[in-house]
Amino acid sequence: MNSKIILEKKQFSIVIDRLCYELIEKHGSFENTAIIGLQPRGTFFARRILKRLVEITENEKLLYGELDISFYRDDFRRGKEQIVPNAMKINFTVESKKVILIDDVLYTGRSIRSALDALVDFGRPEKVELMVLIDRRFSRHLPIQPDYTGITVDTRANDKVKVEWKENSKADVASIISN
Amino acid sequence: MKQFTQKHLLGIKDITVDDIELIFETADGFKTVINRPIKKVPSLRDVTIANIFFENSTRTRISFELAQKRLSADTVNFAASYSSVSKGETLIDTVNNILAMKVDMVVMRHPAPGAAIFLSQHINANIINAGDGTHEHPTQALLDAFSIREKFGNVNGKKVVIVGDILHSRVAISNIICLKKLGAEVMVCGPTTLIPKHIESLGVKVETDLMKALNWCDVANMLRIQLERQDIKYFPSLREYSMLYGLDKKRLDSLDKEIVVMHPGPINRGVEITSDVADSKHAIILDQVENGVAIRMAVMYLLASQQ
Structure with missing residues (x-):
């Protein structure tokens, strides 16, 4: 087993800063924008983005939610693993709002498809954008692309991309693990 | 996993x-x-x-x-x-x-x-x-335990009394097993004729005095008297049953603590539970x-x- 680090502590904050400024450039005062992190792992990244955005814009009123896609997944009854749901925390409707979906790794695009399904159960958003920390390009099963990307990596199908956060592990580190 | x-x-x-x-x-x-x-x-x-x-x-x-x-x-x-x-x-x-x-x-x-x-x-x-x-x-027992967990945060260590027709009640049996598995203490209470023999072997306490049971418990689960399953008379009259085992406001108020009242439905108002209790804030019947x-x-x- 071979592990290669692709992002470390300092690069994390540089990437997060850059993505925040990209968001500000596009969404200005975030008046009609909601930020939604995907459960379970995308929320670490989304909370980090939210925290930094609040620091930069000094706007405490950013709409933030966390979306759980368990009940919308297309591999239910097909995989061997039990799908255990996580908390859904969206206490606003997304009707006519611009929504920024945030996840840590974009691979096949199937989670994002499920997320789009789940999202419309909270209303009809005006627009949905996608932000990911790591884009495993050329590996999509569905026509889904990110609007904001931390870094782009080339991986093989049997590689694993692992993102660890200070909040759930020892330190911020992202690595590719290949067999 | x-x-x-x-x-x-x-x-x-x-x-x-x-x-x-x-x-x-x-x-x-x-x-x-x-x-x-x-x-x-x-x-x-x-x-x-x-x-x-x-x-x-x-x-x-x-x-x-x-x-x-x-x-x-x-x-x-x-x-x-x-x-x-x-x-x-x-x-x-x-x-x-x-x-x-x-x-x-x-x-x-x-x-x-x-x-x-x-x-x-x-x-x-x-x-x-x-x-x-x-x-x-089983689903009734699960939802009852889930409601207790929701109310108290945990089922472990809670004291639950199941009152009424234990003999004919599948709800009672499933509830006892479920609550015991989750670490709660369970007591059954009712007329001796409606308490099955050897129920203690399930690890429950048995009490025939409702007030003693209520003073002991955190949660009282009031079961319906299942007249349709009773082929013989197990107690003299419904009126007597409700006098001895019915939960009313007076009994509830005489306790020195607040207890949670549950009922698996359908309620026989005025028999096992009076309307003022069923509609009070103590009851979590509709949450169930x-x-x-x-x-x-x-x-x-x-x-x-x-x-």
Whole structure:
């Protein structure tokens, strides 16, 4: 087993800063924008983005939610693993709002498809954008692309991309693990 | 990785504590779903479920049906009185005929204890026991424990008294097993004639004085007197029963602490519980009904994921 680090502590904050400024450039005062992190792992990244955005814009009123896609997944009854749901925390409707979906790794695009399904159960958003920390390009099963990307990596199908956060592990580190 | 270990839900006896915890965790997710403006998820859209009720039920049947609809499953309902059962068809034949129409899961209520277990040995589908005679009613026990967990944060260490007709009650048996598995202390209370012999072997306390039981407990689960199952008289009159074992405001107020009052429904107002108690803030009867849908969604979701 071979592990290669692709992002470390300092690069994390540089990437997060850059993505925040990209968001500000596009969404200005975030008046009609909601930020939604995907459960379970995308929320670490989304909370980090939210925290930094609040620091930069000094706007405490950013709409933030966390979306759980368990009940919308297309591999239910097909995989061997039990799908255990996580908390859904969206206490606003997304009707006519611009929504920024945030996840840590974009691979096949199937989670994002499920997320789009789940999202419309909270209303009809005006627009949905996608932000990911790591884009495993050329590996999509569905026509889904990110609007904001931390870094782009080339991986093989049997590689694993692992993102660890200070909040759930020892330190911020992202690595590719290949067999 | 958590994994549900069962292919069927036949009784609380067969499932593990981890299974129960997994059902609760999943039900938490579904509880947020049923409180949203759009109360539906597409999880079970390729699953067909037959609800087969050989015995009357309003609450449980509607709760199951609603849970199935909220999961996007297709359902067929089958009530025995309208069916070929009255023409003499056997249980297995009836169910096999329904399964031949490509049904994945069967929710069954039957007056004979063990009917669901019998079915599970002969039929290739997920079976959910929605009550089999005086044996078990697992989803009711799960939703009762889930409601206690929701109220107190934890079931472990709580003192629960089950009052009433323990002898004929599948709710009582399933509740006792479920609560004991989750670490609660359980007491049964009622007239001696309605308490089965050797019930202590399930690890419960027995008390015939309602006030003593109420002073001991955190939660009182008031069961309905099941007159339809009583072939002989177990107590002189309903009036006497309600005087000795009915929960009224006066009894509740005389306690030096607040207790939570539960009832599996349907309520006989004025018999086991008076209206002022049933409608008071102590009662979580309607929360139980709401949680019933979430629990049944969780059970069907977990069983469907086994295939």
